[in-house]
Amino acid sequence: MTDALIFDFDGLLMDTESTLLESWRYEWRQHGLDLAVEGFFADHGGDVNEQRYARLAAAVGVSYDRALSHSRRTAYREKLHAGLEPAPGIRDWIEQAAGLRLAVASSSHVDWVRGNLGRVGLLDAFEVIAGGNEVAGHKPDPAVYRLALERLGIGPEHAVAFEDTPHGVAAAQAAGLRCVAVPNAFTPVTRFATADLVLAGAAGNPLRTVLGKLS
CATH class of the missing domain: 3.40.50.1000 (HAD superfamily/HAD-like)
Structure with missing residues (x-):
């Protein structure tokens, strides 16, 4: 029963998976880069955002500002969530x-x-x-x-x-x-x-x- x-x-x-991916795509575009979907989602339920920031930092180089990047990305995701049903x-x-x-x-x-x-x-x-x-x-x-x-x-x-x-x-x-x-x-x-x-x-x-x- x-x-x-x-x-x-x-x-x-x-x-929320789509808003997560789109927020990261948005942040990569701020640096003139494209984010591939392949390999983005982990095969476990843990938080892998630190690895994602590290990957973006490596792609951008020494000019990368981690704090600004995080603030901008999360603000964009919040805008996406405002209309999420x-x-x-x-x-x-x-x-x-x-x-x-x-x-x-x-x-x-x-x-x-x-x-x-x-x-x-x-x-x-x-x-x-x-x-x-x-x-x-x-x-x-x-x-x-x-x-x-x-x-x-x-x-x-x-x-x-x-x-x-x-x-x-x-x-x-x-x-x-x-x-x-x-x-x-x-x-x-x-x-x-x-x-x-x-x-x-x-x-x-x-x-x-x-x-x-x-x-």
Whole structure:
């Protein structure tokens, strides 16, 4: 019996992956450079922005101002977020989840998750939010999913996870959860072979139908 749904945040509930990439593309353009998508996204849930700044610094040379670069990039990303809505179909899923408990298990800081969900009016829908700053290991480490389950007070057999990356799927399954993959735009669908179910998106897929396919 499914009692709870546990969602990844970045790239799943909201497409913050695209705003992240675009903010870095913007910053590279300030130096007359182009940023390639290949290799931009890490195969784990940890923060790799310091490596990204180091890569840009190496490309720019001695004139690179790290503090200015960070300030300009994050300000631009905030402008992008001002109009960012939940991913298509996510509001419908939350409405259709009546009777189920909802949680977030994210590699991002809890303040980031709460702030973005609060801005779009969805924060109160989630009973539990577990963040990467609260655990020692990041996805594919299952620690954040185990924390979410602990806070829900249920075993993994009573919950379903939703993820947009292969390392997220691996983390959920390592915690004993069934996992529905909704691949983000930057990851080939072929990398989600281990997911219990793969969907093109939340839109057009009623939640109860999705859960029924897992039974």
